[in-house]
Amino acid sequence: MExxxxxxxxxxxxSFLxxxxxxxxxxxxxxxVTDLFKWPEIPSVLQGVRILGWLILLVSGIRAMKLKRELRWDKKMRGALEGELHQYNLRRSFQMGFFVVMGVTAVFLMFSLFYIIPALLVTKVIFYLGGLTVLISKMFYNRD
Amino acid sequence: MENQELSNQIKVQRAMKNITQEELAAHIGVTRKTINTIETGKFVPSTILAIKLARFFEIKVEELFTLNEK
Incomplete structure (x- = not known):
């Protein structure tokens, strides 16, 4: 039934989200975590956790792509699923991500007045928190 | 705008027609969540969606949605 x-x-x-x-x-x-603790070698537990996270992300990505492909031919279903509420929540989620990126960047800029922080770590943290904020926001706005 | 609130009669109209949020969503072409968030006042629908809802219930948009002063 439709x-x-x-x-x-x-x-x-x-669920994918x-x-x-x-x-x-x-x-x-x-x-x-690896960058923060500056381990010369990544502990095996952490490596295992990293692989697990990567697998979860990979499977979610594959399932999302399958859904996208299923919807490609069904205009009505696509219209319903990607309707105005979805677009509105997506915009709000990206807005939150933007504010977090700006906020975290500002914090790092302030810290840089007193400490030397590796550029790669700064980039990773900003990327991580920005992306995570978008995902968590979308989950929050998408709840029933 | 801040002193105004949009209320609606969707729940009442659904009860009169004896249909669920999911059934209404299918007729309009949106998800049940969309109907739920409009009904509970958490989401303001577009003009197009408001008109579709009003047409479905065979009433005017102004009868389905009301602008109240807070």
Whole structure:
């Protein structure tokens, strides 16, 4: 039945989003942790966690791409799933990400007056927090 | 704008027609979440969506949505 199909796909999309957020948080988070502690070699536990995060992100990405491909031929379903509420929540999520990126950049700029911070670490942290904010915001706005 | 609030009669109209949010969403071409957030006042629909909803319930947009002073 078409009705339940839209809801099933919407629920599936919410699920990808949750797992993609978890995967991204874990995977990229391990890079930040490694840089912060300056380990010469990454501990095996952390490597395992990194791989797990990467796998979660990969599977979520594949499922999302499959959904996108399914919707490509169904204009009505695509219109319903990518409707104005979805667009509105997407805009708000990217807005939140923007503010976090600006805020974190400002904090690093202030710190740079007193400390020398590696540029790569700064870039990674800004990228990580910006991306995570967008994902978490979308999850929050998308909730029932 | 800050002193005004949009209320609606979607829940009442749905009850009169005896349909669920999901069924209404399918007729209009949106998700159930969209109907739910409009009904609870968390999301203001576009003019197009408001007209579609009013047409579905066979009433005027002004009867379905009301602008109140806070």
């Amino acid at each position: 009705t339940s199909m839209i809801e099933k796909l919407d629920t599936a999309r919410s 949750k797992w993609a957020t978890v995967g991204y948080a874990i995977w990229f988070g391990t890079y930040i």
